[in-house]
Amino acid sequence: MNVDGVNNGIVLDHIQAGKSMEIYRILRLDKLTCSVAVIQNAVSEKYGKKDIIKIDENIDINLDVLGYIDPNITVNRVIDGKLSKKEHLELPEVVTDIIKCKNPRCITSVEQEIVHKFRLADREKRIYRCIYCDAEHK
Amino acid sequence: MNDVRCVINITDLSVEELDKLMDLADDIIADPVKYSEKCKGKKLATLFFEPSTRTRLSFESAMMELGGNVLGFSTADSSSAAKGESVSDTIRTVGCYADIIAMRHPKEGAPTVASLKTTVPIINAGDGGHYHPTQTLTDLLTIRRERGAIGDFTIGLCGDLQFGRTVHSLIYALLRYENIKYVLISPDELRVPDYVRDELNEAGVEWKEVERMEDVMPELDILYMTRVQRERFFNEEDYIRLKDSYILDMDKLKTAKSDLSILHPLPRVNEISVTVDDDPRACYFRQVLNGKYIRMALILTLLGLGQKGEDR
Ligand SMILES: [Zn+2]
Numbered sequence: 001m002n003v004d005g006v007n008n009g010i011v012l013d014h015i016q017a018g019k020s021m022e023i024y025r026i027l028r029l030d031k032l033t034c035s036v037a038v039i040q041n042a043v044s045e046k047y048g049k050k051d052i053i054k055i056d057e058n059i060d061i062n063l064d065v066l067g068y069i070d071p072n073i074t075v076n077r078v079i080d081g082k083l084s085k086k087e088h089l090e091l092p093e094v095v096t097d098i099i100k101c102k103n104p105r106c107i108t109s110v111e112q113e114i115v116h117k118f119r120l121a122d123r124e125k126r127i128y129r130c131i132y133c134d135a136e137h138k
Numbered sequence: 139m140n141d142v143r144c145v146i147n148i149t150d151l152s153v154e155e156l157d158k159l160m161d162l163a164d165d166i167i168a169d170p171v172k173y174s175e176k177c178k179g180k181k182l183a184t185l186f187f188e189p190s191t192r193t194r195l196s197f198e199s200a201m202m203e204l205g206g207n208v209l210g211f212s213t214a215d216s217s218s219a220a221k222g223e224s225v226s227d228t229i230r231t232v233g234c235y236a237d238i239i240a241m242r243h244p245k246e247g248a249p250t251v252a253s254l255k256t257t258v259p260i261i262n263a264g265d266g267g268h269y270h271p272t273q274t275l276t277d278l279l280t281i282r283r284e285r286g287a288i289g290d291f292t293i294g295l296c297g298d299l300q301f302g303r304t305v306h307s308l309i310y311a312l313l314r315y316e317n318i319k320y321v322l323i324s325p326d327e328l329r330v331p332d333y334v335r336d337e338l339n340e341a342g343v344e345w346k347e348v349e350r351m352e353d354v355m356p357e358l359d360i361l362y363m364t365r366v367q368r369e370r371f372f373n374e375e376d377y378i379r380l381k382d383s384y385i386l387d388m389d390k391l392k393t394a395k396s397d398l399s400i401l402h403p404l405p406r407v408n409e410i411s412v413t414v415d416d417d418p419r420a421c422y423f424r425q426v427l428n429g430k431y432i433r434m435a436l437i438l439t440l441l442g443l444g445q446k447g448e449d450r
Contacts, residue, residue: 105266107245111224114251132247133268 005037009056011076012066017041019070020051026065026098032057064092068099093120095128103135143440144253144260148274148311155439156311160279162435162444163428170203173434176443177206183236184210185228186263187243192405193263193272196426197240200433209236214244226255233257238441259440261433267303272436273403274307276429281360283428284399284421288315292357296323297364297384297409299330304403305364306334313341320345321354325380327372350383355393361386363402365409387411391419401425 015023020038029036034057044050058077066073067089077085100116101108108114108130118128118137128137145151151159166173182201184194189212198208225243229252232239240261241249246268253260264270282288293312295305299322309330312318320343322330329347330338338345348354351361366384371377385408386400402410402422414420438444 103246105246105268107225107243107248107251107265110245111251113224130247132250134246 005035006054006056006078007081008058009034009054009078010058010061011055011078012053013050013074013076014044014046014072015051015053016070016072017049017051020053023053023066023069023073026069027061029053029055032059063087063089064095065098067092068095091120091123091126094118094131099128099137101130101133101135101137103130103133106130106133106135108132140254140256142253142256142259144249144256144262145271145436145440146249146253146260146262146265147269148271148307150271153314156275156278158444159275159432159435159439160282162438163279163431164283166431166434173204173438175205176438177201177204177441180204180206180238180441181236182206182208182210182437183232183239184208184212184263185232185239185241186210186212187214187225187241187248189213190242190264192426193242194240196272196429197261197263197433197437200430200437203430204434204437206237206437225251228252229256229260238437261436261440267301269307270304271307272429272433273304274311275432275436276425277304277308277362277401277403278311279428279432280401280421280425281399283424285359288312288318290317291359292319292321293360293362294321294323294351294354294358295362295364296351296386298328298366298370299324299334299364300328301370302364305362306330308362309334310337313337313343318343321358322347323349323351323354323384325349325366325371325376325384327376328366328370349380351386352383352390352393355390356395358398359395360399360401361394363400363406363409365407385409385411386414388413388417391417394419 020040024038037054039052041049042052068091071089071091073089075087076083095118097115099118108116117131119131121127121129182197184197186194194212201208225248233256236258238259240263241252242263243249243265246266248265249260249262262269262271278288285291299305320338326349363386368377398419399421400419404422404426
């Protein structure tokens with residue numbers, strides 16, 4: 001793992017090629033003042049092509065959000081220029097306020113303040129269902 | 139989250155809890171006087187954000203027979219919802235006045251939203267086409283009372299099985315019991331959705347799909363009728379070809395077992411001929427009565443007053 005350019009921070013590796021900007025936006029990396037590098041279409045032995053994001057600051061990352069977007073991402077924590085911890089993600093049991101229920105008959109379609117929440121109904125098929133109306137998120 | 143006990147879906151109740159509720163309902167039926175003051179001083183709020191007169195009356199008469207009182211509204215326009223109040227706020231307000239709530243709402247998941255903030259037990263009295271657990275409880279109690287037990291029978295479910303959530307919910311509930319065969323009777327285009335088919339397959343039960351009631355009548359121990367609406371058919375030709383297959387009359391009953399139990403969630407339109415009503419196999423009006431008793435049992439249980447067998 002190449003952690004060049006990161007002294008104390010995080011390297012998000014094995015991002016599905018093309019997904020890095022979505023993650024950049026959702027994690028609000030534009031709000032950071034530290035250096036952030038987005039590498040697109042890097043060559044990966046495992047997946048052919050991948051994206052990488054390097055963040056030179058130990059920020060709090062919502063691993064559930066990241067796991068929902070792409071459970072294959074690995075989170076590498078870097079301390080003093082060295083890889084200190086590698087974390088693998090998985091699909092979260094519950095995702096809160098990331099996706100919205102699209103069922104027009106759902107209560108969330110008429111009450112704006114309700115927090116959109118989904119539970120993992122089938123891990124293999126990656127099916128999430130609205131906790132209110134049970135509609136599958138597509 | 140919240141630990142107030144609510145019943146939103148039939149699967150919120152375990153098989154043991156279902157059995158206890160039905161035992162309690164049986165006990166109420168055997169000796170209603172014993173229960174006539176059990177809920178004295180308690181109030182049930184019926185919050186009907188959309189009208190459903192028969193469901194509301196069933197809940198209200200259930201509470202009255204327990205000696206309790208009822209308050210509430212029967213349409214959204216007479217309620218605070220018409221002024222834009224959220225379900226959560228309405229529920230928290232009503233929780234200050236009532237000991238238990240039965241709520242019906244046109245939007246799916248509204249009772250779940252309510253259950254997250256409530257201070258008193260909530261019973262879902264129907265949320266759109268989503269869940270309607272007290273209908274399923276009514277069906278289960280009727281089956282148990284008519285057959286003696288839930289299990290060891292063949293049930294035919296007839297009508298619009300694609301949109302008929304009453305049927306889906308009953309199937310889910312019955313799948314937890316042993317030795318039941320399922321015969322799904324519907325027009326080809328109104329067959330059960332894939333997710334119900336998946337559940338049947340996963341449970342490993344015996345089931346089949348047919349288009350005509352006549353073909354399976356002699357096999358059935360229970361026939362659960364629902365309505366097929368004309369506008370659900372894709373074309374006029376199919377409608378004309380099949381419409382009579384979804385109407386139960388005395389002629390079709392000729393090949394049926396003598397102890398068949400005919401159920402229907404009501405209201406019916408024309409799918410069961412009125413000539414069937416006087417046949418002892420017609421259970422649907424007893425089913426209505428069972429609906430009141432199982433709601434009494436549910437109200438008692440959720441209020442923590444469900445211990446049976448003691449004297450007044
Ligand atoms: Zn929903």
